Amino acid sequence: MTKINQLLPIDQIAQQCGIDHDHLIPHGKYVAKVDLSIIKANQNKxxxxxxxxxxxxxxxxxxxxxxxxxxxxxxxxxxxxxxxxxxxxxxLGPVFGVKGGAAGGGQxxxxxxxxxxxxxTGDIHAITAAHDLASAAIDSRLYHEERLGDEFTAKTGLPRLNFDKDRIIWKRVIDHNDRALRHVTVGLGGGVNGIERRDGFEITAASELMAILALANDLHDMRQRIGKIILGYNTEGGVITAEDLEVAGAMTVLLKEAIHPxxxxxxxxxxxxxxxxxxxxxxxxxxxxxxxxxxxxxxxxxxxxxxxxxxxxxxxxxxxxxxxxxxxxxxxxxxxxxxxxxxxxxxxxxxxxxxxxxxxxxxxxxxxxxxxxxxxxxxxxxxxxxxxxxxxxxxxxxxxxxxxxxxxxxxxxxxxxxxxxxxxxxxxxxxxxxxxxxxxxxxEQKSEIKLPYQSDDKLMVKIEKIAKKYGAKKINLSEQAKKDIQDIENLQLDHLPLCVAKTPMSISADPALKNVPIDFDIDISHLAISAGAGFIRVYAGNIMTMPGLGTNPAYRQIDIDENGQVVGLS
CATH class of the missing domain: 3.40.50.300 (P-loop containing nucleotide triphosphate hydrolases)
Incomplete structure (x- = not known):
């Protein structure tokens, strides 16, 4: 049960840390958003x-x-x-799955x-909505281009994007652990139901939009980043971005409140x-x-x-x-x-x-x-x-x-x-x-940041330097990973930093290797581009972007009592 009697109204907390009323967007008595204009107002402090x-x-x-x-x-x-x-x-995935509440604890x-x-205040739901808007736009464009064929441009005034339905990389998202959604087929039955193709869901925290929200400097920067998102590839192998699909603006509109912390x-x-x-x-x-x-x-x-x-x-x-x-x-x-x-x-x-x-x-x-x-x-x-x-x-x-x-x-x-x-x-x-x-x-100590690789290092050199820090002796690239590296270099995006997707349960990429493993192999299955977020995802080991629920999920202990108090969440 929340220790509500110990809380101060959120406007008092804001005043305490120097946030004035003009920069506060209240969401009830104990929560507020802070308007981004405060950054410019305090830029000389x-x-x-x-x-x-x-x-x-x-x-x-x-x-x-x-x-x-x-x-x-x-x-x-x-x-x-x-x-x-x-x-x-x-x-909500970990909250109702394994971890339960994630607000700290005790005192x-x-x-x-x-x-x-x-x-x-609904930020994660806004990300889900914006992400899935792009998914809906992809399947709509795919459907109408195939339905109208050569008449598409004449009737709509839009160029054909020619999505390769087998190379659409923008999956749908939901903020729950649900392994049954990892691989799905959409457009079943064809016809008015759309184009049948394989798809899947990731958890919302894995959405590139989540990374963009975390890395953007302001609303304009977020809009530019969303436009760069690679949604898939056309039938000639070229990339198709959210800007190409003309959905980036609407996606940003759905996130215009979420950008305020x-x-x-x-x-x-x-x-x-x-x-x-x-x-x-x-x-x-x-x-x-x-x-x-x-x-x-x-x-x-x-x-x-x-x-x-x-x-x-x-x-x-x-x-x-x-x-x-x-x-x-x-x-x-x-x-x-x-x-x-x-x-x-x-x-x-x-x-x-x-x-x-x-x-x-x-x-x-x-x-x-x-x-x-x-x-x-x-x-x-x-x-x-x-x-x-x-x-x-x-x-x-x-x-x-x-x-x-x-x-x-x-x-x-x-x-x-x-x-x-x-x-x-x-x-x-x-x-x-x-x-x-x-x-x-x-x-108060003097310090100077030392990074393990330079931006202009070759992509494979970056991977090797990070793997060496982990203690690996060998990197095994799948054929898909080799192709992905070549594609990234051809797109001239190899200057981007790495985001290694691996198990957190070991310094290595194998959760079974405990303590301080040394001289192990790292298997790289594939790489992917997060052009809007500004990094290259490197998948090491068996990494799921949609978790599943365990045999004893946390939701079993979560309930609400007759007084409306949530129990079992902390």
Missing amino acids: AKGKLVLVTAITPTPLGEGKTVNTIGLSEGLNYIGKKAIACIRQPS AEVLPMETLNLHL NLMQTIENTPVLIHAGPFANIAHGNSSVIADRVALPLADYVITEAGFGSDMGMEKFFNIKYRQSGIAPSCIVLVATVRSLKSNSGKYNIKPGQPIPKEISESNVELLEIGAANLAWHIQNAKSYGMPVIVAINRFPHDSDEELAFLQQYALHHGAFACEVSEVFTKGGKGAEKLARHVVNAC
């Missing part, structure tokens, strides 16, 4: 420091990255600094929790901006550039979170978000837990919903030391981008003092700038007091 929160290799036990992102913002306010958190909007939670998790608050009334929700295994996994630009002139510190481990969302922050926006963090906070590091040891096959082995719950420094190699790898990976790295040990009740002391020394020995136990779940900002002071100190 001094900017705060950006802090990027990432994690070790995730496990089904959870690491608490969002909890610590929110808790650290509370901790900075607790020590007298002005802080704002910027996080992604939860997708480090965004409120109202059910508002954040369920629809918020959403303002909410934590349980301690710390401001939080929520905007966009790309996953980090199939997209770039970071909240929006716009939210960062809004927040930085308003705060001393802006805390933002990158999805999954440092090999996933953090890597994509630097190689995609930073390259496009120029917004650089001043330090990295790496979240780890004792039990997740034990799980990362590889000695147990832990799956969601199954009992936790007693060796993980009991004090066991020997087991922890084995799994801690994963922490050392992520410290070095984060440091390789030129930033000071602070390890935040997210404390659980069964963690022993001996284990915590070992882990702190281990992290410092392996290159961490600092390592601190975080107790934000139980204590809120006070539980992050020491962590916050380390962050302040780290942000």
Whole structure:
């Protein structure tokens, strides 16, 4: 149940962080959108420091990255600094699937929790509508061009696009986990039902429109990016864009409100901006550039979170978000837990919903030391981008003092700038007091971002450099991948950065390889162009862009009581 009595009206939260009434678009008592005009109004103000929160290799036990992102913002306010958190909007797929709510928890939670998790201000639904408008436009054009044949141009005044129905790459989307929709046939029966062809659905978070929303600088930039989206290919092998189909403008109209970030608050009334929700295994996994630009002139510190481990969302922050926006963090906070590091040891096959082995719950420094190699790898990976790295040990009740002391020394020995136990779940900002002071100190250090590849590197060189960072010894390209690389080079789009789609459950592309795998092969099945978002998707391993529901989905615990209160969501 939401702790509603602890909330302030959203206009008070806005005033607290320097957002005046003219830049606020209220959505009820506790949520508002922030008009983008505030960016121009504050363009000459001094900017705060950006802090990027990432994690070790995730496990089904959870690491608490969002909890610590929110808790650290509370901790900075607790020590007298002005802080704002910027996080992604939860997708209904994970909310009703495996994860449940994604608003943090305990004393480090965004409120109202059910508002954040369920629809918020409709941004994800707007993306779904805009995306599927393009799908409808594709099948309509395909149908009318075939129906009218040579008379199409004479009757409509439009040129024939000549979609190759077997090379339409723009699938439909829905914001739920539904494996039955991965492969579908549309236009069944032909005739007035359209042209029969194979199609499929992806989850809305995988839509290129989601990535565009997260990376666009303003409405005009978003409109230009949407126009560049490649929807498919014509019968002669040329690309067909949303601009060619003349649907880009209407798609942008559907997103004109979604481009404004959403303002909410934590349980301690710390401001939080929520905007966009790309996953980090199939997209770039970071909240929006716009939210960062809004927040930085308003705060001393802006805390933002990158999805999954440092090999996933953090890597994509630097190689995609930073390259496009120029917004650089001043330090990295790496979240780890004792039990997740034990799980990362590889000695147990832990799956969601199954009992936790007693060796993980009991004090066991020997087991922890084995799994801690994963922490050392992520410290070095984060440091390789030129930033000071602070390890935040997210404390659980069964963690022993001996284990915590070992882990702190281990992290410092392996290159961490600092390592601190975080107790934000139980204590809120006070539980992050020491962590916050380390962050302040780290942000004063001189740093220079180091990227693993250059924009003008050949596409295969970029892939090799990223694979080498993972620890791979060999890259295996499928015949389709080889063709895709050639096509991308022919289109002169090989200057774009990479967005590697791979499992988050291993540093490698194989979820079965735990801890710190080395000398493994990476199989690249295919590549795809996100021309509007501005990156090349590289698919490594068996990656699904439409998740499925498990045997014990989270929706079973979610309900509403006789007083209208949502239960079972957090």
